[in-house]
Amino acid sequence: MAILRDIDRSQNFDDTDFSASFTFVSEKPEEEASIFKARMFRRDNEDKFVLVFLEPPIQQGQGYLQVDENLWFYDPESRKFTHSSLRENLEDSEARNSDLRQSSLATDYEVATADIGTLGRYQVHIIELAATHDEVSFPGVKLWVRTDNNLVLKVENYSLSGRLMRSDYFPNYVRVEDRLVASRALYVDELRPGERTQMTLTDTSLATLPDSVFTKSYLERVNR
Amino acid sequence: MTLLRIAFRNLNRQKKRSILLGVAIAFGFMIITLVNAFAAGFVLNIRENVSQLVAGHLFITGYEKSPSGRLVRVIRDDSELLAAIERAELSSRLVARRTLAEATIIFSGESVPQQIVGLEWDSQPFLRERLALREGTLDEMLADPRGLILSEDVAERLGVAVGEQVIVQARTATGQLNVADFVLRATTVSAGFLSTFNGYGHLDYINGLLNIGPQEYVTLGILLEGLDVVDVEAERLFELLEPQLNMLPRFAGQGGFLDQREELLRSDWQGTRYQMTTINDFLSGIDDVARALVIAGAVVALILFTIIMVGITNTFRMIVHERTREIGTMRALGLHRRQTRRLFLLEALFLSLGGAAGGLVLALIIRVVLQAFDFGLDTPLFIMMDDGHLTFAVAPASVLLFLASVAALTLLAALFPANRAAAKPPADALRTTV
Numbered sequence: 001m002a003i004l005r006d007i008d009r010s011q012n013f014d015d016t017d018f019s020a021s022f023t024f025v026s027e028k029p030e031e032e033a034s035i036f037k038a039r040m041f042r043r044d045n046e047d048k049f050v051l052v053f054l055e056p057p058i059q060q061g062q063g064y065l066q067v068d069e070n071l072w073f074y075d076p077e078s079r080k081f082t083h084s085s086l087r088e089n090l091e092d093s094e095a096r097n098s099d100l101r102q103s104s105l106a107t108d109y110e111v112a113t114a115d116i117g118t119l120g121r122y123q124v125h126i127i128e129l130a131a132t133h134d135e136v137s138f139p140g141v142k143l144w145v146r147t148d149n150n151l152v153l154k155v156e157n158y159s160l161s162g163r164l165m166r167s168d169y170f171p172n173y174v175r176v177e178d179r180l181v182a183s184r185a186l187y188v189d190e191l192r193p194g195e196r197t198q199m200t201l202t203d204t205s206l207a208t209l210p211d212s213v214f215t216k217s218y219l220e221r222v223n224r
Numbered sequence: 225m226t227l228l229r230i231a232f233r234n235l236n237r238q239k240k241r242s243i244l245l246g247v248a249i250a251f252g253f254m255i256i257t258l259v260n261a262f263a264a265g266f267v268l269n270i271r272e273n274v275s276q277l278v279a280g281h282l283f284i285t286g287y288e289k290s291p292s293g294r295l296v297r298v299i300r301d302d303s304e305l306l307a308a309i310e311r312a313e314l315s316s317r318l319v320a321r322r323t324l325a326e327a328t329i330i331f332s333g334e335s336v337p338q339q340i341v342g343l344e345w346d347s348q349p350f351l352r353e354r355l356a357l358r359e360g361t362l363d364e365m366l367a368d369p370r371g372l373i374l375s376e377d378v379a380e381r382l383g384v385a386v387g388e389q390v391i392v393q394a395r396t397a398t399g400q401l402n403v404a405d406f407v408l409r410a411t412t413v414s415a416g417f418l419s420t421f422n423g424y425g426h427l428d429y430i431n432g433l434l435n436i437g438p439q440e441y442v443t444l445g446i447l448l449e450g451l452d453v454v455d456v457e458a459e460r461l462f463e464l465l466e467p468q469l470n471m472l473p474r475f476a477g478q479g480g481f482l483d484q485r486e487e488l489l490r491s492d493w494q495g496t497r498y499q500m501t502t503i504n505d506f507l508s509g510i511d512d513v514a515r516a517l518v519i520a521g522a523v524v525a526l527i528l529f530t531i532i533m534v535g536i537t538n539t540f541r542m543i544v545h546e547r548t549r550e551i552g553t554m555r556a557l558g559l560h561r562r563q564t565r566r567l568f569l570l571e572a573l574f575l576s577l578g579g580a581a582g583g584l585v586l587a588l589i590i591r592v593v594l595q596a597f598d599f600g601l602d603t604p605l606f607i608m609m610d611d612g613h614l615t616f617a618v619a620p621a622s623v624l625l626f627l628a629s630v631a632a633l634t635l636l637a638a639l640f641p642a643n644r645a646a647a648k649p650p651a652d653a654l655r656t657t658v
Binding site: 029069070082083131134135136137138139157159160161163165191192193194195 | 290292293294330333334335391393396398399400401402403404435482485486489490
């Protein structure tokens with residue numbers, strides 16, 4: 001559990017705001033790769049989150065706003081906010097909204113098995129997790145975590161029936177002040193062979209964000 | 225009375241011309257009557273067929289709220305609900321439990337979003353009769369607990385054949401991701417735009433996919449005697465259920481449904497809340513299609529009638545010109561201007577009524593002929609037909625409205641020549657040589 005808490009701590013920003021830009025490149029067999037970009041703002045200590053789509057042009061200005069338990073999706077076309085769920089995939093990719101959010105492994109899961117092994121040239125903890133409640137997307141998770149610094153290298157996500165649904169790989173990390181944040185991730189759909197999404201993180205910042213960012217009016221005016 | 229007789233005689237004097245004008249009016253009347261009747265039949269059939277396919281006219285869905293605020297769709301104990309429905313003595317043919325999974329079907333790398341309805345097949349005689357299978361058999365489906373029925377076009381998009389195994393991905397009632405293997409046991413004839421609603425499985429197995437208990441389900445479907453009683457019976461049942469169960473207010477249309485969902489997410493409550501919907505709530509979009517059909521028909525009819533009106537105006541101008549001396553004689557014998565105008569308008573009225581009657585008869589004959597064709601259920605258009613037959617629902621009120629409109633338009637077309645005839649001084653008219 002200490003490792004899970006350490007992973008959560010490294011991915012959460014309880015004492016500062018966090019903003020970053022994401023580029024997602026989604027590949028499907030016999031299709032051209034699709035690219036979309038987004039800018040994310042997080043204030044984890046107040047459970048606030050904003051995601052604004054920058055590309056493709058057709059989705060520019062769409063966004064999510066979460067304040068406490070409420071999550072809204074904003075569509076500039078209709079100029080309307082609708083209640084939403086963060087569980088959906090980000091556009092047509094294998095990445096999920098929840099991949100950009102706070103990590104809560106230590107509260108959502110308990111350790112089922114733990115072992116030491118290797119992944120490539122790294123010695124890793126191999127930890128199997130079982131959900132502690134029935135509202136997490138993946139009831140089963142398997143982690144490969146470096147033993148020397150607790151960086152997550154690989155994650156396997158399992159369905160309720162125990163089938164492997166998605167594998168995540170985190171080959172690169174970038175230092176943002178005193179912590180390491182995954183700067184590249186690869187999400188592989190295990191049910192649809194050949195479908196994968198690569199995520200690249202840039203423009204990271206821990207600077208304090210204005211309160212107005214976490215409001216509906218921000219989403220309304222951000223791309224006007 | 226004399227004017228009526230003269231008007232009728234005048235029409236008879238130029239039989240060929242009157243018949244041609246009458247045929248033109250009849251054709252226009254027939255077109256608008258048929259299009260309107262087809263649109264009404266289209267709506268009726270789609271609603272009725274969808275009612276059979278989704279096993280109900282009325283639907284009662286249970287909602288719970290999880291501790292984290294998530295909406296959980298489930299009915300865990302339906303004893304009170306069933307007792308209330310029994311007390312309501314609805315004119316129902318069937319009350320059936322069903323669980324709907326908003327799923328994604330995956331086969332060989334291809335995936336298609338699909339609604340799959342989990343049913344207790346023993347209690348679905350109407351659906352079993354109504355399902356038009358393209359491949360596979362219902363017996364094979366019933367014998368396989370993992371059996372799945374999909375529309376042929378969905379199966380084609382996936383590239384899956386009957387007997388092959390597919391992966392079905394869905395969220396459990398509480399939002400977890402789950403996956404199960406199904407075996408395609410039969411395909412149905414394409415239901416066009418309804419195909420993605422047209423997947424069927426076994427209730428127990430779908431419940432397992434959604435992680436709800438074997439005795440639980442999501443929606444209770446009530447199949448009534450017919451579409452005409454849906455709104456009345458829904459109102460009656462709602463009034464009976466409201467004092468006994470925690471019912472959500474009734475709403476109108478898709479917008480109302482979304483507003484209610486927002487409200488459910490926003491508010492705090494405990495226990496199970498029940499939402500009653502009807503087939504009319506789901507298919508309000510079909511009315512738009514029918515309205516578009518009627519508007520298209522009306523535009524065609526308007527163009528037709530404009531042409532016909534120009535023809536009538538010209539014909540009546542010619543008639544007035546031909547009968548100038550006769551008008552002069554009648555005026556000299558004491559026929560007033562007003563009566564002269566009325567004479568021509570009566571002729572136009574007879575013409576329109578005769579034409580409309582002919583058009584109506586023609587429309588009814590075509591209706592009988594087209595309705596007699598059996599296109600079978602083996603066609604993608606079955607969803608808009610009644611057991612493979614086209615339906616033309618001729619509404620008497622619409623017919624009367626069209627009749628009044630045609631009469632008014634014909635009178636309007638004849639008004640200008642009639643006024644000219646009435647305004648002609650008798651002496652001038654008598655001097656005219658044609």
